[in-house]
Amino acid sequence: MADIVMPQLGETVAEGTVAKWLKSVGEEVAKGEGLFEVSTDKVDTEIPAPTSGVLLEIRVSEGSTVDVGTVIAVIGAPGETPTASSPTPDPVPVPSTPSADVSPSVRPERATRGDGEVKLSPLVKRLLEENDLVPEEVDGTGPGGRITKEDVARVVAERSMAPSPEQRLVSPVVRRLLTERGLREEDVTGTGPHGRLTRRDVEAAAAPSRDQVIPFTKIRRLTAEHMVRSKATSAHTLMVKEIDFEAVERVRRVVGAEFKATEGFSLTYLPFIAVATLRALRDFPHLNASVGDNELLVHGDLNLGIAVDLDSDGLVVPVLKRADALGVRDMARAIRDLATRARGKGLTLDDLSQGTFTITNPGPFGTLLTGAVINQPQVAILSTDGVTRKPVVVTSSTGDESIAIHSVGLVALTFDHRAVDGAYSARFLARLAEELQGDWSRALDQ
Numbered sequence: 001m002a003d004i005v006m007p008q009l010g011e012t013v014a015e016g017t018v019a020k021w022l023k024s025v026g027e028e029v030a031k032g033e034g035l036f037e038v039s040t041d042k043v044d045t046e047i048p049a050p051t052s053g054v055l056l057e058i059r060v061s062e063g064s065t066v067d068v069g070t071v072i073a074v075i076g077a078p079g080e081t082p083t084a085s086s087p088t089p090d091p092v093p094v095p096s097t098p099s100a101d102v103s104p105s106v107r108p109e110r111a112t113r114g115d116g117e118v119k120l121s122p123l124v125k126r127l128l129e130e131n132d133l134v135p136e137e138v139d140g141t142g143p144g145g146r147i148t149k150e151d152v153a154r155v156v157a158e159r160s161m162a163p164s165p166e167q168r169l170v171s172p173v174v175r176r177l178l179t180e181r182g183l184r185e186e187d188v189t190g191t192g193p194h195g196r197l198t199r200r201d202v203e204a205a206a207a208p209s210r211d212q213v214i215p216f217t218k219i220r221r222l223t224a225e226h227m228v229r230s231k232a233t234s235a236h237t238l239m240v241k242e243i244d245f246e247a248v249e250r251v252r253r254v255v256g257a258e259f260k261a262t263e264g265f266s267l268t269y270l271p272f273i274a275v276a277t278l279r280a281l282r283d284f285p286h287l288n289a290s291v292g293d294n295e296l297l298v299h300g301d302l303n304l305g306i307a308v309d310l311d312s313d314g315l316v317v318p319v320l321k322r323a324d325a326l327g328v329r330d331m332a333r334a335i336r337d338l339a340t341r342a343r344g345k346g347l348t349l350d351d352l353s354q355g356t357f358t359i360t361n362p363g364p365f366g367t368l369l370t371g372a373v374i375n376q377p378q379v380a381i382l383s384t385d386g387v388t389r390k391p392v393v394v395t396s397s398t399g400d401e402s403i404a405i406h407s408v409g410l411v412a413l414t415f416d417h418r419a420v421d422g423a424y425s426a427r428f429l430a431r432l433a434e435e436l437q438g439d440w441s442r443a444l445d446q
Contacts, residue, residue, distance in 0.1 A: 002051045004073040006066050009040050009349050014222055016040045017065040017121040018072060023055045026082050029075060036073070039121045045348050051075055056082045063121065063146050120147060122218065123345075127152040132171050132192075132199045170197055181206035219314035230376045234291075235417035238371045241429035244437050245387050246406040248272045251440045259444070263333065270361050271332035272443070273384050273411070276435035278302050278324040281357060284428040286420050288356045290377040296419055305355035305375060306335055308342040316342050317375055319355040328443040363387060363409065372414050379419040383412040 006016050019037040023029055035049040053075040060072040076082075120128070120135065124147050128135065131152065138155050140147035170178075170185060174197050178185065181202065188205045190197040216224065252267055259267040281288045281302055289298045304323035308316050318338040320326070326334060341347050358375040361384045370383035387409035394404045411432065415425045 001056070001077070002053070002075045003071045004035065004050070004075060006038070006060075006068050006070045006072055007047060007349060008068040009038065009045065009352060014225070015065055015067050018060050018062055019044070019121060020062055021058060022046070023049075025055055025058055027055050028078070029053060029055050039123050044123060044345065047349070049075065053078050054080045054082070056080065063142075063144075065122070123149055124152060126217075131156050132173055134171075134173055137172065174199055174202055177202040177206075217313055219310065219316075223314040226376070227373045230373050233376055234374050234379070236371075236374060236414055237417045237422065237425075238412060238414050239422065239425050239429060240369060240410055240412045241433055242408060242410055243433050244392060244406050244408055245269060246408075247437055247440050249387075249407040251443060255444055259329075259332075263329075263336075265332075265336055267332060269363065269387055269409075270335060270359075270384065271328045272436065272440065273361075273382075274304060274306075274323070274331050274335065274359060275326070275328055275443075276432055277357070277359060277382060278304060279435050280428055280431040282324065283431055284424065286424060287380045287415065287428055289379050289419060290356075291379060291416060291419050296379075299356040301354075301356065303354050303356045305358035305378075306338055307358060307360035307372075307375075308339050310343060316347070316352070317355060317358055318342050318347055318351045319353065321354065328440075358382070359384060369410055370412055372412070374414055374416060379416040380425075381414050383414070385410045385412065 006018075009016060016038045017040070019039045021036045022034045023036075029035060029049045029052060031050065031052045032048045034046045035055075037044070037046050054077070055073060056076040057074040058072070059074070060066055060070070066072065127133075127149055128138070128147075133152065133155060135147060138147050138151050139145075141151055142148045177199060178188070178197075183202065183206060185197065188197055188201050189195075190201055192198045192201070248269060251272075252269075256267050285298050286296060288302055289296050291297070301322050302324040304320045305317040306320065308318060310316060318341070320331075320334050320338065323331070323334070338347075338351065341351070355375065355378065357378060358381045360370070360372045360381060362370050363384045363386045366386040366388075368385055370385055372381045372383045374381050387407050389405055390408050391403050392406045392408060394402050394406075396402070411429065413425055413429055
């Protein structure tokens with residue numbers, strides 16, 4: 001018998017919503033076969049069965065949100081029969097088809113929690129908030145009248161149609177805010193589609209010189225909790241190394257235009273840094289590790305996490321599995337793909353798991369030095385900061401020195417001093433510098 005728990009879909013995710021059960025109690029389930037669909041603020045994905053057998057119990061109904069680690073179902077041995085006492089979730093009421101004498105405009109009864117609040121998935125909550133909607137404005141077509149993302153999209157599309165010149169569409173939320181703040185519609189400039197007033201427009205007009213209160217979104221709250229937990233767990237230590245990127249810059253100047261024409265995006269420093277970092281980690285494996293109970297778990301695979309900023313709403317760290325097999329061109333493609341899918345909520349559970357070392361890249365914004373917070377349970381994270389043109393001393397093969405203009409930047413390693421010491425980390429950074437300052441002339445041919 002195996003308990004099925006709500007999985008953690010990302011380092012900062014604390015809960016998930018069962019969107020749909022793909023199997024019923026009593027059905028045979030094969031290992032790897034889809035068991036249920038789960039929705040979070042970061043990922044909507046299908047979860048496979050971890051073992052083969054019979055689905056004996058379903059403990060969490062569709063539409064319910066539970067904490068990570070909560071037992072939501074039980075799979076028994078093949079051929080086992082569910083007992084009559086096996087708990088199953090209360091059935092979600094399904095609206096019947098209206099008969100001829102029933103008004104079709106009557107809404108089905110909304111699926112609610114015990115406290116009477118309408119049950120909403122994290123995705124639907126986010127869509128409602130982004131579009132200044134409340135649940136009462138949306139007719140739910142899901143089981144028991146549950147609101148789906150398609151229902152929200154329909155209301156948004158209807159509302160975005162151009163209003164008549166003498167009328168602006170105002171949502172109940174905005175109308176209430178106008179009343180509370182003593183404002184008229186004509187007092188506020190609308191920034192929504194066709195000049196529609198949004199909640200932010202009213203708040204800005206009502207308090208132009210007051211402090212702005214911005215509640216944390218769920219992903220921002222989870223990111224904050226993860227960062228605080230990391231600082232409380234690891235002995236964070238920062239070490240910085242200056243890197244001469246001129247060898248990389250020469251390659252970018254020569255093939256940059258061709259690369260962008262072929263791939264559709266620019267060739268940045270990041271894929272070079274990622275490849276060089278993975279080469280250095282082969283020689284310094286204790287940085288590709290996790291801390292256990294008075295022990296260091298050194299990972300055999302080099303799974304590289306790339307921190308992605310979700311438009312200032314929080315961070316997510318998708319992972320490139322066995323990334324040391326990638327050359328510069330494939331690395332650039334892989335990083336681009338992960339970042340694009342992360343910002344479009346297209347990541348899967350597999351994309352967010354099993355990372356062993358992380359790189360964060362604020363460099364495009366011209367930063368000088370960043371002391372990043374370690375991505376638990378890893379023991380180190382590398383920050384790649386801005387690269388600028390500056391004078392450097394160049395030594396010839398005969399020992400003569402001269403001044404030249406090169407591309408130079410800092411890389412900053414935050415490491416867990418419980419796991420490794422400063423000398424080990426310093427040697428890693430020296431090895432990384434050696435790789436980055438080496439010959440990259442044929443890097444894109446590999």
